[in-house]
Amino acid sequence: MALDFPRVDGRRKRVTLRSRDYDTALRKLAILRLQRAEATPRPPAPTEVPPAPPLVPSSSLTAWLRYWLAEIVDQEVRPKTAESYRSLVRLYIEPAIGARNLTEVTTADVRELHRFMRDAGLSASTVRLGHRVLAIALKQAHREGYTNRDVAALVKPPRPSSPTLTTLSREDAARLLQAVRGDRLESRWVAALLTGARQGELLGLELDRVADELDLSWQLQRLTWQHGCGQPCGRARGAECPDRRIVAPPDHERRHLAGGFWLTRPKTAAGTRRVPLVSPLRELVDARVAAAATEPNPYGLLWTSGAARSLGQPIDASADSRAWRQLTARAGVTGVRLHDARHFTVDLLYAAGVPEVVAMELIGHSSVAMTRRYRSGASPETLRRAMERSSGELVEPSPTR
Numbered sequence: 550m551a552l553d554f555p556r557v558d559g560r561r562k563r564v565t566l567r568s569r570d571y572d573t574a575l576r577k578l579a580i581l582r583l584q585r586a587e588a589t590p591r592p593p594a595p596t597e598v599p600p601a602p603p604l605v606p607s608s609s610l611t612a613w614l615r616y617w618l619a620e621i622v623d624q625e626v627r628p629k630t631a632e633s634y635r636s637l638v639r640l641y642i643e644p645a646i647g648a649r650n651l652t653e654v655t656t657a658d659v660r661e662l663h664r665f666m667r668d669a670g671l672s673a674s675t676v677r678l679g680h681r682v683l684a685i686a687l688k689q690a691h692r693e694g695y696t697n698r699d700v701a702a703l704v705k706p707p708r709p710s711s712p713t714l715t716t717l718s719r720e721d722a723a724r725l726l727q728a729v730r731g732d733r734l735e736s737r738w739v740a741a742l743l744t745g746a747r748q749g750e751l752l753g754l755e756l757d758r759v760a761d762e763l764d765l766s767w768q769l770q771r772l773t774w775q776h777g778c779g780q781p782c783g784r785a786r787g788a789e790c791p792d793r794r795i796v797a798p799p800d801h802e803r804r805h806l807a808g809g810f811w812l813t814r815p816k817t818a819a820g821t822r823r824v825p826l827v828s829p830l831r832e833l834v835d836a837r838v839a840a841a842a843t844e845p846n847p848y849g850l851l852w853t854s855g856a857a858r859s860l861g862q863p864i865d866a867s868a869d870s871r872a873w874r875q876l877t878a879r880a881g882v883t884g885v886r887l888h889d890a891r892h893f894t895v896d897l898l899y900a901a902g903v904p905e906v907v908a909m910e911l912i913g914h915s916s917v918a919m920t921r922r923y924r925s926g927a928s929p930e931t932l933r934r935a936m937e938r939s940s941g942e943l944v945e946p947s948p949t950r
Contacts, residue, residue, distance in 0.1 A: 615638075627798070631797075637678060641665060646662055652696055662683060663680065663707055677708075677709050687699055715886065716896075717896075721880075725882060734852055738876065742894065744894065745890070746765055747891070749770055752768075752864050762823040765820070765822055766815070768813055769812060772809055775793065776793065777794035802814040807848070810862075822911070848863060905917045
């Protein structure tokens with residue numbers, strides 16, 4: 550038997566032992582392993598780790614968070630995600646525990662953040678997001694040697710709140726379609742119900758990507774401008790800075806339309822897909838394409854704003870959501886979000902017997918499990934019919950006389 554010891558001066562050290570008796574050889578090997586363990590240099594204890602280089606201008610948690618956002622997050626994370634990180638840091642993490650010294654942040658401080666966010670009336674899911682952002686930042690600080698341990702990893706994140714899934718029945722969908730009939734953007738709402746496409750995917754749909762299929766390879770997003778000036782320009786908002794810029798990773802694909810409107814690529818490869826255009830949506834979309842050719846449309850979008858001040862401009866997501874709420878109120882369908890239309894499409898696909906893998910591709914999910922989560926569940930009538938069929942298979946027919 551042979552065992553290697555740690556190299557000394559670059560030379561390999563191997564100790565070989567022999568014995569005619571197997572048990573004796575094992576005892577010698579155990580002793581040899583103990584000797585090797587004693588000769589192996591141990592890693593330094595936390596108290597022996599040299600101090601990390603100081604942060605500028607201070608070593609507070611706030612100083613690290615701002616460095617982390619500017620130098621790491623902005624270079625690695627998509628702009629919308631980075632903006633959500635920045636908002637959570639500015640509104641909650643910094644006010645709650647930002648004054649703490651980075652090297653002295655404790656598990657109690659992490660729980661203090663949880664309490665601060667709960668006291669602000671935030672949902673459990675939002676508190677969980679705040680914990681996640683702090684955990685990512687502290688993990689990076691630990692990885693770069695600024696802290697001796699990853700504190701946030703020692704604290705369990707809050708449990709997410711159970712979402713209440715609002716189901717959109719076929720009767721509700723029929724009332725919505727009746728309420729929107731003849732509307733300038735009728736095809737936009739029918740597309741939401743029948744394709745399950747996301748809001749940004751439909752609002753960013755261009756005329757040259759409409760044929761026998763809807764090419765959902767881009768999405769409309771409003772990105773936040775940041776200051777690009779080396780010295781403070783005196784403007785409060787980044788959008789007003791003469792050298793304004795969009796900070797994003799090098800591989801982030803985007804095309805500028807107007808103001809803060811950009812066309813960006815979907816977050817995952819599964820989001821880039823083509824949805825077949827079939828009746829009755831096809832006829833509505835064809836009519837919309839013809840109408841768009843007669844309207845101001847500098848960016849070639851299928852659906853544009855019809856307001857007098859923004860005629861032909863991209864439709865802002867907030868205005869689109871407001872129009873949806875007005876539509877549902879007019880149709881007498883309450884409590885249904887625009888995103889719930891995606892759930893309705895999934896229900897239609899399941900009811901039509903579409904294989905789950907195909908449904909996953911049409912909706913743009915990265916896994917079948919995600920598609921199943923979007924399913925609202927069978928209606929009571931469907932469950933009753935299923936029980937009647939199964940009962941009929943179990944109960945034997947009574948003999949005829």
